[in-house]
Amino acid sequence: GAGVSQSPRYKVAKRGQDVALRCDPISGHVSLFWYQQALGQGPEFLTYFQNEAQLDKSGLPSDRFFAERPEGSVSTLKIQRTQQEDSAVYLCASSRGGWNWAFFGQGTRLTVV
Amino acid sequence: DQQVKQNSPSLSVQEGRISILNCDYTNSMFDYFLWYKKYPAEGPTFLISISSIKDKNEDGRFTVFLNKSAKHLSLHIVPSQPGDSAVYFCAASPIDRGSTLGRLYFGRGTQLTVWP
Numbered sequence: 001g002a003g004v005s006q007s008p009r010y011k012v013a014k015r016g017q018d019v020a021l022r023c024d025p026i027s028g029h030v031s032l033f034w035y036q037q038a039l040g041q042g043p044e045f046l047t048y049f050q051n052e053a054q055l056d057k058s059g060l061p062s063d064r065f066f067a068e069r070p071e072g073s074v075s076t077l078k079i080q081r082t083q084q085e086d087s088a089v090y091l092c093a094s095s096r097g098g099w100n101w102a103f104f105g106q107g108t109r110l111t112v113v
Numbered sequence: 114d115q116q117v118k119q120n121s122p123s124l125s126v127q128e129g130r131i132s133i134l135n136c137d138y139t140n141s142m143f144d145y146f147l148w149y150k151k152y153p154a155e156g157p158t159f160l161i162s163i164s165s166i167k168d169k170n171e172d173g174r175f176t177v178f179l180n181k182s183a184k185h186l187s188l189h190i191v192p193s194q195p196g197d198s199a200v201y202f203c204a205a206s207p208i209d210r211g212s213t214l215g216r217l218y219f220g221r222g223t224q225l226t227v228w229p
Contacts, residue, residue, distance in 0.1 A: 004156070033216070033217075035219075040221065041221055042117070042119075042202055042204075042219030042220050042221045042222055043157070043202070043217075043219045044219070045216040045217065045218070048216060056216065059216070091156055091157070093156075099145070099147055099159070099162065099204075099206065099217065100147075100159060100162055102159065103156075103158075103159075104156030104157050104158070105156050106154065106155055106156050107156055
């Protein structure tokens with residue numbers, strides 16, 4: 001597709017369940033970011049990949065959060081043993097260069113019940 | 114600790130008038146700033162940016178002003194149109210000129226409503 005694609009669009013998980021969120025970046029975009037946006041807040045940085053290398057994971061809130069991008073294209077954000085505070089919209093962005101050329105996906109809305 | 118602050122959660126403006134959205138930051142290492150626009154159920158879309166070497170950048174109806182000494186920037190929309198109704202996020206990066214990527218720090222957003 002032409003844009004950044006995220007799936008699923010919506011996910012309801014029971015507390016304690018593991019979830020996997022997928023991001024398909026724009027073809028050729030080497031940089032990929034994950035952000036978490038809680039209700040009424042701005043996006044908060046989670047992690048950054050350049051190709052398959054995870055260059056910054058300082059924003060991951062706990063060791064329950066794990067992200068990978070094994071072939072430098074599709075990325076998966078995994079959350080283990082989900083908690084209610086994990087409820088948020090998870091945004092993925094990719095770029096071929098600077099932020100002026102970065103595009104965000106529509107996000108995955110995760111609700112933990 | 115919120116390093117980028119948008120203190121007005123909402124703004125309502127009549128069509129044709131100027132909309133002014135404000136943003137303050139605390140980190141003096143920030144030197145590249147962006148504004149994003151977000152419609153419901155969509156991701157943020159880039160609107161306009163400014164580097165710290167400038168104090169103004171203009172793109173059509175949108176102008177961003179940067180006051181480094183006050184650590185303040187603002188987005189002016191003239192004239193405002195109903196289609197501009199959206200949430201506007203201010204974001205900042207410590208990497209210069211946006212040519213390389215560093216993490217962005219976002220404000221909480223301002224909901225702009227433009228009424229006819």
